[in-house]
Amino acid sequence: MSNKTLANLLDVGKHHNKHKTAIDDGKTQYSFAELDILSDRLATTLRKRYGLRKGDKILVIPSKCSQLIVSILSIWKCGAVYVPVDKNNGVNRIEFIKNNISAALSISDLQTLDDLSDILKDIPNFVYENVNLLEADVDNINFEEATAEDVAVILHTSGSEGVPKGVMLQHCSIISYFNAHNQILDFNTTSKNLNFGDFHFDVSIQDTFLPLFFGGSVYLFKGLFLSKLIIDLLVEQQVSHIIAVSSVLSLITGNGSEIERLRETPLRVCMTGGEVCDIKLINKWLTILPNLRLYNGYGPTECNSLTMAYHIMEPDYNRNTLFPIGTPFDKMEAILLDKNHQLISAVNTKGILAISGPQIMKGYLNLPLQNKQVLKKIGGKTFYITGDFARKDEDGNYHFEGRNDSEVKIQGRRINLNEIRNCLLNVSTIDYVVVDTIKLEKGTFIYSFLHGTNLQLDTILKDVLEQSRTCLPDYMIPKYLYISSWISKTSTNKVNEKGIKEIIQNRIQKNSNKYIVVE
Template sequence: MSGSERMRREAAPAWSIGREAGRRADAAELGQLFACGAALHPERIAVDDGRTRYTFRELEQISQRLAAALEARGVVCGDRVAILADKVALMPAIAVAIWICGAVYVPLDSEAPPARIERMLSRLRPRLVLSCRDVAPPEGHAGLSWAMLKEIASDPHAVRRTEPVGMTTDASAYIVFTSGSTGEPKGVEITVGSLLAYFKAHNEVLRFGPQSRVISFTPFHFDVSIEDTLLPLSLGAFVYQYRGIVVGPLIRNVLTRERITHMIAVSTVLTLISNPASSINRDALPELGMVMTGAEVCDPKIINLWKSRLPGCRVINAYGPTETTIVCLCHTINEPDEDRSSSYPIGKPLEGVEATILAEDGSEVADGVQGELCIGGIQVMRGYFDQPVENDKVLFERNGLRFYRTGDICFRERDGALVFVGRRDDEVKIAGKRVHLGEVRQTVMSLPSVDRVAIGLVERGDRPEIAIIIVSESATIIDHARCHLSRELPGYMRPAIWVHADKVALSATGKTDEKLLLSKVAAAAAESSEYSFTITGDGEVVPIAEVQHV
């Protein structure tokens, strides 16, 4: 053991829960992410995906073996390493192995259409592509298969790289792709300094510590996986990777069995867990001490339920675009507000984060006045990878501080808490996942027989669904568009409700009243279980099955 490693391990037991644990992440390199747990309780289980589990000692050693293997294949400081990610216990070790090499961690959705993956890889130009599924890395890209990764991880005699390459705070830590308004996904590039500042600032709220037990629902190609997996692991906490069906009783059983203390869930998942309300009680969830929701507006009744049924549990509403490093605002609900009909505030900025609300002319607005929320400070992204034009649209400097234009319309309450009102563009959230409807629209518009497209959200039951209206003379356009989108977009971005219209049926004036059309689609969808509709000559929206029957 080297002198530096001995000093690190001897110092580790002094790290404690809460504020001190948050500071620890600020001092450690990302390549030493498992050092705290490996020092405090090396044989304790660190991560469990329901099929595979690793102790902290195993995670640390596996990450070092994988780092040596990456280095042997030419990975050097600053290289990008892409991973076709899956919800597996090995993923945290892969991320840390990349950081040990001083490289950039780039998790991709392994279930995305191959054409979309290839477009992202062609832009990234990664040194290696790793696969966490039983599929080989895409042809033409050097990489490691899932079988090779598992073999390296399980070989106790494999070479290990125990000392991380030094990474400066302005080096890139990771790139996460989100839906883009241009028709192509945007690669949000976050620096080491931004990530470490986030670790420290957010843990002041989360209060992860060595005794915490965290459940993670998030796929690794979303940045929240860093919040609910890598951050707690860095503090010696246990993480359970939930891979099952998102069904309330199954999740509640896991919460009880695994003695979960911290849960982060988007409102869609939280709502499923909450039904029936009687299932949320201290007998079933004896150790749950924190529930955080965010990524989409949560019904205040759901938040009230958790706060009233578990009065000692901290319930937090969080906010943060991917561009501002995962989470940048938090609001703790101290008491349930049964009379509240509007959503709870999204909160106040974390340490090191500034929030301002600007009018159209760029001036700051007064309390209570709506404007665009802009986030500034160390957590703001470096930029969209290889998209300087897009960076110029959303990044600006104000009083010597870099800001990001969120596109969210908000106002500030008298106590300083910010309240979300809506979007200024066509970005929406589906089960917490960001979707730019413009990207879906442009992908459909690329089909030669499409004349026009209207797209938006409609409510069906208790959940929003993407509805798309395609104007085309082709009677089979919906089938063609569905097939096209299945090759180009991941499942969560594809419309659920499809509507066909010809030019005459859409508008006699040649103009599109999207709000009127979508309201008619919403009404038709609410009265039918069908997913394919047509607009008749008199402007009515009816299921295609009915037209075919007639």
Template sequence: MTPPSSHGGFNSIDGPTAPEFNLASPLFQHARQNGKLLALSVDGRNVSYGELAALAQRVARWLTGRPSRPPGFVCILASRSVEAYAGILGTCWAGDTYVPLNPKLPEARLAQLLSMIKPVALVVDDGGLSALTGLALSAAPNRMLTGFGELPPHDPEDRPRPMSAWDIAYMIFTSGSTGLPKGVMIPARAVTCFLNVLSGLYGFRPEDRFSMAHNETFDVSVHDMFSAWNVGASVHVVPATQRMGPLKFIQEKQLTVWGSVPSTAVFLERMNMLKPGAFPTLRHTIFAGEPLPLRSAQAWQQAAPNSSVDNLYGPTECTIFSTWERLSDTPHVTRERGTLAIGKPLPGFEAGVLDESCSFIAPGMEGELALSGPQVATGYFQDPERTAERFPVIGGKIWYRTGDLVFQDASGIYHHLGRLDNQVKILGNRVELEEVEKHLREVCGSDMVAAVPWPVEYGSAQGLVAFVSGTACAPSDVKKAMRSRVADYMVPGAIRVLKTLPLNANGKVDRRELERMLAEEQT
């Protein structure tokens, strides 16, 4: 079959000649027009557009003052702080590529990433500074910004540098099945297109008050920040300890735009915290990163009667969101899972379903979701083979093969049924089980290991359970060693030691049987 038709394309940007691709440009404009407007509220500190633009511009001057000046990667080893956001904006302002790194990463993982990326500079906040020890410090570049006191002075005439459509705006790392994280490179054109599409859909306003519940290493944060700063609105950073249950935060900050993983709604619903009318100020709610249970979406709608409640789906490789579905009185439900459907492609996207031979199949049949359009990434950092495999050219266009199992119903709505590989989502974070198992094997000194997503509710994993065999390591030691190697959401919550692990017909560890064992224990 030929590729399916496009959903349309208002506000999409074609070609490399569009005038403005620097993500910091709207900040500069708003700072000039009304510098006193609130841009950012974080950790009890309010930062105006004027202040934030001045900080970003000073960071940019520090970056552009380096001896060699082709655009490069600037790692942001900072999170949920003024330094983090000014570092990101300053990198954009300078025309460089920002690469967020979580300061909570273990030293070895951080060192591995820094060695791969070879950044031209590193911006750190207090948390980042304390993460820079041993191997990580050795792998860090010479040019490090560890305190804003050392920045050059502000020059009010200095503007964000022009960027071409194909310059890389940011690079985000996700879990990789080979054991190495994958860097997804997003060009400026893709982000600009994304922001235009979202602005068209939602009509964001300067008086909007956006939540920032995601870490900067999760690409939905790009929407939180830049959808707000594009229109002169403010961003309110949710304290890390309140992200699961942000009831009071939403109320006290009078937020108008909320964005989070659906687990937040599930938790609030379970704890009976979604009282009708609890969130009267919300205008828009955007859930993304994992399946959205219908029941939780409806409970949220009652709590936020003035808000749209949307399910946004999208792989990092297609710049944040690719399809969307709005909760209505007659919702499109994916009955197999009890979740809201992932809906229709966003304007500018084409979507289709592929069979195993990479040919498009008819609506109604199950297969792999493929996406094409101006938001598709440049590819994976230093990995042309994987890029060619996941971004094939079909019918003269570049598509991204998502690895997600879907079908399209008779009304054109897409339904997400799961994964075709062993990738799972834990609170929105992509985790390749093979990567966790690689580390388990090394830690346990045994090949008999398995990582199983558990428990799974509405197609969404709450955590991991590891099964190991043939090891002398105590479970607590395995857990401790895993914490020193991988991000916290990749550390199994429980380690089970068995005499042997069940094998399937191919002689591989049978994860399904292990899941069945866990399910039996629960009943």
């Protein structure tokens, strides 16, 4: 195993062309050399002024800017642990995370630190806008450096117990992920990526630090998710790679007319996934950009966000099932388990997906019982039990079959809600579908929320009903239909399915006789 850590993140870039722009937020640019120098200065300041030591956990409340990248690099150079948290999480959640990690320091912008001063007053803080004011320190300080086995990042995900779970990722697991994923992405010193992921979200590891690791440049996107604005930026910045969850790719696409402008740009790779990916969306990109290398990926935060991918080589206009999620990355292994955690070897048999290999997390912070539940020894290897259903086809490709809560039983009939979702996604103007059940006094009923950006309100209901009757038995057709051009998003720009379900369920509870809403 290599002893390399994320403190060495800039090595390729600064050795190949240290004066090349590494990070750009539209206002402030830093070359690889500048990033290196400024992060060295800040690391020295954090050591001397705040007494930062190896293993200390640093609460970072990020806003997108180039100075943030300096701050994160300085944390790793100190041997400390980067713990990002969404400033929109709410005070109670932020305070819980701060206390759970025993934060040694908080880093954010001045306004955020002021807004959260009541819960951060017991720990020192640093304003990252000040990184340019730091002067070189003539005193040499011997840092106690992190090792490859040490934790580098803690990312928080929603917990079933009502409190967030801190996913601990080691330097070695992140670098293993970089090397494996880059066999597909092929970032190099001529590449440029557009960052969409917020920094409390695991996609930011993919779309910011992975390109930098291989000497590529990154532009931090902070604007509105409007197709024309993003395409303008892709053209202006001569972007070669896009990494975007499916709902963000849908926003970039719009009605598809703007994508035509990307034909004459260096764009060559698009990585999507993270959510159910609309077939029509993929077909649109590959029809307009036939030379684009487009991948559908899968992976949980607990395994460094992506562990497998499928290369979609050409449009498939007759396809009515989702594209595969592919095969595991180099050195990673995937297996399927039955409900008793026994290995499933038969092809096209649905089971619980489990993942093993160097990318998996060290564990959840301070949650030993949950670690025992999800990290299991199977055949002498540690597997992460994802809780997702999948099947493996004859070609060795895995197919996502939903979470283990996707099956329901209504009036004695077993119904997979994903089958309903996949059916409704075949409506030409629908690009996202949420399907769930609601329990009323009269019984349990299926409802569906359907989203489209270019809806024809006079015909969409007819299209949806015709599609439902074509591919679903009567008992699987949703009782309640909500069709809308509006869609709720989380702070990480993923579709907020939980929030959508709460809204729809509240509306049904208030008026259970209103079965169809088009807005």
